[in-house]
Amino acid sequence: MKLKSILAAGTAAALLVGMLVLPAGARSATVPAQQEVTQVVNALGIMVGDSQGNMQLDRTVTRAEFITIAVKASPNGDQVGEASTSPYPDVPYTHWAAGFVEAGVATGLITGYSDGTFRPSNQITLAEGVTIVLQLLGYSNEDFSGAYPTPQMALYHSLKLDRGLKAQNSSDVLTRYDAMYLFYNMLSTNTKSGTPYINSLGHSLNAAGEVDLVALINGVMDGPLVATGNWQSSIPFSLSGVTVTRDGEASSLSKVQEYDVVYWCQSMRTLWVYSDKVVGTIQAITPNTAAPTAVTIGGHSYELDSAAAVYALSDLGTYDLGDTVSLLLGRQGKVAAVTDPIATTSERCGVVTKVTRESYSDGYHSSYTADTITLLATDGNSYNYECTTHTYEVGDLVGVNIAADGTISLKRLQAAKLSGKVSSDGSKIGSTPLADGVEILDVYENSGTRVFASRLAGINLTQDMVSYYTMNGSGEIDRLILNDVTGDNYSYGLLTRMDVLPSGGLTNYYTYVYDVGGTTYTLPNITTGFPVSTGGVIIKGDLTNPDKIYNLTKVTATSISGNQLIASNRSYTMADNVVVYEYRNGSYYLSSAQRVQEKGLSLTGWYDKAESNGGRIRIVVAK
Template identity: 50%
Template sequence: MKKRLLSALVCAALVFGLAAAGFAAEANPTVEEAAQVLSALDIMTGDENGDLHLGKTVTRAEFTKLTVAASAWADSVGPAASVSPYPDVPKSSWAAPYVQVAKEKGMVMGSLSGYFEPDRNITLVEGVTMVLRLLGYQDSDFSGVWGSGQMAMYQSLKLDKNISAGRDDAMTRQDALWLFYHLLTAKNKSGQVYLATLGHTLTAAGEIDRVALVNSVMEGPLVAEGNWQASLPFAASTAKVYRNGKAGSLADVQSLDVVYYSKPMRSLWAWSNKVTGSIQKISPSASSPTSVTVGGQTYTLETSSAAYALSDLGAFQTGDTVTLLLGRSGGVAAVRTPGESAGVTYGVVTGTGNASYQDKDGKSYTASTVYVTATDGNPYSYQWEDKNRKFEAGDMVQITAGDDGFQLKKLSATSLTGRVNAGGTALGGYDFASDVEILDTCGDGAALRVYPSRLAGVSFKDKMVRYYVLNENGEISRMILSDVTGDIHQYGVLTDVTESALGMTLLSSYVYDVAGVPGAYTSKTSIWNLEKGPCQIKMDGKEIGRIYNLTGAELTAVDGNTAVAGARQYTLSDSVAVYELRNKKYYLTDLSRVTGGGYDLTGWYDKAASEGGRIRVIIAEAE
């Protein structure tokens, strides 16, 4: 009657619309998180609209169905019962197949008079008894008045958390939800965690891994084109929809998005990632392709349809210009021509040179190449033989794909000013699109993708925005910045500074430590007027271009990613470097080690938060 997929797929480093606080079952999960787990396991899935009706009471027949769904025999339930399991449960009843399996496997018992009473509301003690039978306990394992031992075990196994019903009270569906949720992490009579007996693994901490569960029931992918919704096993209009990891609506799903779905969860996950470029290589061969190289990047083929399209039986071959539609794990879900997918890429040139390519016969040749970091943060390479149009590192470019190949065009600056709101959803008078791509750049090609939340509260002035693009809804879809976040640079401490000016001769030597790795920079032509202590290092290619001292603030508290200095709050960098200063020497340490008391802390930042700054370095000195 139901098909349970027990093999968990590899977790991708992506968010599938799960709670941002983490994917393992928390010590105090919300109702929504618990419901998501039971839905993924096809235990409690709700009605045709996904409504769980948690306030309603549960009948014995309904609870039996839940119990069977949570058991190892869930797949053995047929479409109809072969016999009438009880006089009051005829074989024609919707509940008969479940009650028959439950009776045969010892999960349920009838009354002394031989009836099951399927329509009577189930009491907590009855529900607990059925769940304990899933854990391998029988009535004979308990002494005393019936039910007292079961209720004691119920409390001992911590199955009672969040449940409001008393022993003889009628259970609500919310009570049932919590009972089955806690069942999953309870140990059975043999000492094995129950969820593991169903074929699912737990995290190293022994908790429920919701990502693995969602992966195990996720199907697809489909491409959002034509009548794609007809391929779903439920009405798309009733589904929960996530696009690029964010909750949304069906209207947010765009043409040629790659879509995954889950019937028990009644959910859709859409991804908009695309790559346009020339096919440089099909590996290991066109007769049996498993990967394709486009724009200098190699992508695994995720679907049989993508493999067919790139095989010697399909429509594409080496040298063709294509757009790859990428799935949630970054593999190729489908292949389309650029005309179908309107392949336009924006980015910054990181360099030029020669690269090796394959022609349609599989023979290698060398051609001039432009290397670009696109707004999606990935590096690409494009064959470019037009000697009249040259590109240099740092140039902003637009790459347009067509049937006849690529066109690269330099972009002129289009400045934008305003403040990003606290939610990181809008800049000035423009909203950020749900699939916005933002690239922060510095110098001759250094680039890093950043996300709108990183820019929350930043005031954009002058030339902080180098270029932006609006989509058809008037939202910012692509944006290139000029060193707004400072996250491109390296941060550490200067451990020694030597500077001298003798007449026209300038000499300098700087010794530094970045993340515990020492380094040095010397110059015979300049001095930078630096002091020992926390610093920012800006690179020029592979060489140091400039070093700056940071600005300090004595911290009175650190909580999470926030530091307090007097009446001011500062945000810590995600990669804040922490050093202990002992006997005038710096020792790399961990923030958790120095925030428990006993240390004076100083935070060092590169610029104001309103300009994109963060505390980059924390120095701890013993009190």
């Protein structure tokens, strides 16, 4: 293959190091996970799979395929259409890649052979692919001198475009796997002018200089669509073999139910499905019905996420204050649609965290006040409910029944005990299975955290750990309320200073300084002496006025592997929100597990309790 920048016979290509301006800052040499790489190139439409989503990563790449990928990875590359003429004798205008070959030649990314052919089926080598990518990054023939491809390959390695590629030598033939990683690496690489390449595609990197996958998918996701009637015909691609995620877990098309909310991405061949619904009386529409942005039901405000939801709650729509409705919730708990109460009976349960008096609309543009409970439900959200027949106290277990007509009734629940070891895959407690999407709430006093079944894997639950559970018609646990099992309700940090000031009398004064997630808190001259020393600590209660502070257990570690902290021949699971610090020049700085591992620093971990009891490494300090 001859590229335009190296077409002249004998064109030299050695890097002019003194003249070339390289991007500032060293990029991580860590190889990104294949799943993440695949999702990124799919989301951008750079590389996609076949009709079943198979990426065929082991197959070698032809010239026609590579230039197609390169053009799709360029600004406005998704706007390339069919070729108007045949760009080469062996690439007629009817060829599947003719439009991309024509565009690649027009932009100078590629050219044909001296005999006037393009040879679209020829395999492409690493050096040839690298040269095209460097041109996309803004480098031209003037940036190189010497023997091709030595300088191109030197720059390729210097820019860390080689992360994850299996091809090693310049003459190695590229596979689709290699091409995928090469273009993924290009996205976070600075162009010759000094800006990340992904900026030219209308996206950006996160604070760590990496492709922001969440923001990227947000930008290419379509929807929402309510799954009613023949909803599948509204998705603009075949759903055969499509990837489905429902309520954050891998699922299938057959699990999508009526009134679920669906989002999709054609290039990723993925559906994201959400099943949460709220039934109740509209208490407020804000800021007004002329241009509503949120609706309040059960004392909880929900942001509107679609034009249909906005219209339904506007002064032009169907619903007003005092009406009983169903809110169909999509991403981030936002309202995708508003409907009449869905003709099913639903139930919610949780723990009372607050009792107050609130104002309600009577449906006739007047209001009244009533006792109101705040219920922390097993779905992790808090809801307010009017109490008309019973009184409740903080800590009570309460069930909420919502009838098909939207009528809401509350009932005090009796404790339901359960014991057994959670299986290693988090699918059952003892011999009792957990339902798909089981709602689990771990409660400590008047606060709680929703956890997923996988978080409980391996824990031996005793009866005093389980406050309440319900089962569905299939004999599966579908709601579970725990009593302070995981420890995920607390704050964890580093106690960096503790001073004791004798008062001369019977009472001493104590000052504590601790860092939690990069924020420093000081308790000056208090009379409470907590039984702690400097190091990793657990903090219960308000961070500015805690109920308890005590030390975590310390372990000296050698490395980090995935979510495991390795200490000698033993490993400890790190919490999902583990906080990592670097200690430099007498101060602690927030860091990351990846960074401290790459720097080869000595590691100290701090855990709260045994992993079999739900414990995790909460703090890591690197020196």
